[in-house]
Amino acid sequence: MGCDKPGPADVAGAESAWAWLEAQLMASTADFLWVAGHYPIYSAGQDGTNRMLVHRLLPLLGKYGAHYISGHDHMVEHIVSDGVEMFVTGMGRECCYRDSHRHTVPPGAMRYLLSGDGGRGPGVGPRPGSHVRGGFATMRFDDAAVVVFHDHAGAELYASPPIPPRRRALVV
Template sequence: MSHYHSVNCDDDDDGDQTPVLQGSPHQYGTIGDDQLIKEPQEHNFKRRRLYYSITIIALLLIVIAVSIILVVTLEEEEDDEKHYHTIRRNNLSFLVVGDWGGQPTSPYYTSAQKDVAHQMGRKAEEISSQFTVGLGDNFYDHGVTDVDDSRFNTTFESVFTAESLQSRWYMVAGNHDHYGSTEAQIAYTKKSHRWYMPNYYYTEEFKISPNFIIQFVFIDTELLSTSDQGCSPANESDPQWLWIENTLAASTSQWLFVLGHHPVWSVAEHGPTEILVECLRPLLIEYNVTAYFCGHDHTMQHLHEEDSSVEYFVSGAGHNTNFLRSHNDDVPENSLKFHYGPLDFFSAIGAFAHVTINSTIMSVTYVDYEGNNLYFYTTETTRDKEG
């Protein structure tokens, strides 16, 4: 529609007709003299200039945002392809607890477990823990029945409640878990924001610098201990031993850890696990594994064989401790460096470990149910430091 001004004539006092300007209802501004056309044009120009300026700024912001997203996406895709978790600091800190699985009757947790959970929360906040490792026997006495079993809540979610413990928990299954449905524990990975057990055995890698990798190899020692296939699978029905060796052989990490439920070496009630001494220990030595973490015996132990770089850490006191040392003579001479187990058969006392790793040093600290440091140990990596 055209914008226009109409001109009408009114009679004045002397009888002459004087033109009177009438503005179109679609025009803006004061009508008269030079302002008639000029003022609306200036107003529209200013509006257009403001519009263009806002549009340019918006486009620049979009370009910057897209560039950032592309960079982050490419980095994440690269890490995903290599199965790396990139750590935005120069060390990795985490907690380790085994045999924390409460009890089969109400309230479905023990007082020691509750105390351990409290101290774990405090320590996790103190060291800025990035995750927790659960070493099996997650639910006493007979595991869980299905993915909706209430024990996931009463023994786990409602016990380890500290905000600092809401990061991922890397889980393995213990013998008591296999009495129930281990498939349900695997399936719970998709139901919980922090429970993580994607399979019976799996590996995770963490990058704390462009060329510095820490690898964790999680295994199911109950399957290994009950297998009748020996160390090497006779057929594909028991592939875990082959997977373990292939995974260790392929590792290029500067720290390499294997984590399972049963001990290789232990002086406590259950003692050494024969199949692991026979089959796993040689692999740990051959592929220069830094350490093996386990539970099963309800104590805290550290063992180290002479002429071997492998450290053995037992952290199985998540819901009680056991004082028995029935297998003192069944471990290599002088290998026991530390043992913790109060003099009660099943005490209301528990403990856990926390670990910090940087490019050269690993420290392991054992902490009891009251927050007291029981043991502190450091070691340097013996693997390739150049990556």
């Protein structure tokens, strides 16, 4: 399916980490709850989707109304699945991997994708006007959260639709 690593060397330690993460998510009273990780849950990039994160992390994020930001694949993606907003912002040094694992992303989940040859490869959403040599993301929080992808010069490539705060029922 893509970036499927063998299981953890320390299974007990990994299970302890999963329990710790769920406890943190459960205890949070934040209006906006985000988890950051190195590997994407879903990605069209050369390493593709991470099955373990799909099965272990995605359900936790959905249960507690959290969203996810990651890197690893040298491209930018906005993916929405199971009510979870996921952003891959991995082009800090270079842009962009080809979308060789697009088939591992659920149909209809991709909201934005900048891939291949300086951002000139197949994509979803607005295309850059020139060659992209890298970039970064910023996040704004007020009545809603907005994630913005920028190119190497700081020009805006894409802004997500507003992401509302968590439902009050989840913030107990």
